[in-house]
Amino acid sequence: MILSLLILIPIVGAIVIAFVPRDQDNMIKWLAVGITALALLVSLPLYFNFQDGVSGYQFEEIRPWIPALNIGYHVGIDGLSLFLVLLTTFLTLISVISSWTAITDGLKEYMIFMLLLEAAVIGVFVSLDLFLYYLFWEASLIPMALLIGKWGGARRIYAAVKFIIYTMAGSTLMLVAALVLYVNAGTSDLPTLVSTLNLSQNLQIILFFAFALAFSVKVPLFPLHTWLPTAHTEAPTAGSIMLAGVLLKMGTYSYLRFAIPLFPDAVAYWSPMLVTLAIIGILYGALVALVQDDVKKLVAYSSVAHMGFIVLGTFSGGQQGMSGAVLQMVNHGLSTGMLFFLVGVLYEQRHTRLFSEYGGIWVKVPIFGTYFLLAVFSSVGLPGLNGFVGEFVILLGTFSVNPIAAALGTFGIVLAAWYL
Known part of the structure; x- marks a missing residue:
């Protein structure tokens, strides 16, 4: 019940805020903070009651959803999704706080979209049914695009449309692949599919590509990354925190949750290409970041490099690399979220994101x-x-x-130390 509650809290909160008069800005802000803080508090028992070393999913909930089609409501978490859920509830609270003075126009709608985004992302991380997962995956697109398109910078409409086109193009193929799986197995339940699915290697290779394309766009993996710098540059501070902190992780998480378990025979076929693209992304992201004066663009390209590391660990072929990828998902979310939060504070004070305009800050504000x-x-x-x-x-x-x-990845770390 706790996982469903985590999804419902921000949804109910968004409905409550929808009935608050538009001119009650303080009430809207405090409600948003209270709702996201409540979601964070409710998520903490997941950590304290999580049983290490226990195989399978925990806190599972299985209910009928569309019984006639054998499609159910199935949620649960394991060690992979636990910390991503906690990261989501934490960063959403930080994002709402970062918007306290930054957002003055359309505050009510802004907070509603933030809460709906939180619900959708949590849904992605806990869903164990293909169609339920797809529903939350697509639902996360709408509030994020609206946050960019309404409260972003001068090119916000372009950034939002580009974000929508890239994401929709990938997810359409994923839906087709999910339907193929459903037709073959007669169920969309992930654990059942993993344990009973018996597909030919050629079909696995094709379906893996369809899923991995959607995930690679979200990561984003080179050369599907071009939407990210634009989105980060134009998004409001909270949008950048959520985008870098948790939305990108939806892609790398989904490799591990869906693509690899469902299509094990296709992993060896596609891994060399994915590792190669990850290495190119690490080096390309670092080199482009070197010449950026706009701090948001710099962090955006650094994210391309860091997410490349996560893909490298995921498909390098070893369990240790996968474990490192899971760790790096959380660590990147925290460090990059903190960077975007601090950049937002700087922008409010200086009204610029150019490094060349940030001289003397250490002397004036050492903390x-x-x-x-x-x-x-x-x-x-x-x-x-x-x-x-x-x-x-x-x-x-x-x-x-x-x-x-590994050697090329290490060189990418050296470049990261240079540009940052």
Whole structure:
């Protein structure tokens, strides 16, 4: 029941805010903070009651949804999704707080979309039915696009439309592949599909491509990344926090949750290409970030590089690399979320995102400078900080399988230290 409650809390909260008079800005803000704080508090028992070492899913809920078609409401979490749910509830609260003074026009609708986005993302991370998962996957697109298109920068409409086109193009193929699975198995329940599905290798290769394309757009994996810098540059601060912190993780999470378990025979076929694209993304993202003066664009291209690391760990061929990928999903969400939060604070004060205009900040506000430096070092992967652990485990796991890929990935870390 707790997982359904986590999805319902922001939805009910959005409905409550919808009935608040438009001129009651303070009430809307406090309601949004209270609702997201409640969701965070409700998510904490997932961590404290989670049983390590227990195989299978925990906190499962299985109910009929469309019985005539054998489609059910099935949610649950394991070690992969647990921390992503916690990350979502935490970053949504931070995003709402970051909007306290930044959003003045259309505050009511803004907070409604933030809450609906939280519900959709949590739904993605806990869904264990293909069609339920797809419903939440598509539902996350709408509020994110509206947040960019309504409260973004000068090119916000272009950024929102580009985001929609890229995401929809990928998810359409995923829906077709999901329907093929359903027709073959007679069910859309993920655990049942994984345990009973028996597809030919050629069909697995085709279906893996359809799923992986949708996930790679969301990551985004080179060369499907071009929507991300535009979206980050134009999105409001909270939109960037949610986009980098949790929405990108929907792609890498879905590789591990759906693509790899459902199509094991296709993984070996597609892994070399995905590892190659991940390495290109790591190096390309780092090199382009080197020449950026706009801090949001810099962090956006650094995200392309960091997400490339996660894809590298996922498909490097070892369990250790996958473990590092899961760690890095959470660590990247925290460090990049913190960077975008601090950039938003700077923008409110200076009304610019250009590094060349940020001179003297350390002297004037040393505490802010300390936090910013901490976020940068975490993003770079400095030993002793959270960003180091995931990248180190990924490289360690990759080195045992593909030393050349590990060496190129290490060079990407060196470049990251340079541009940040």
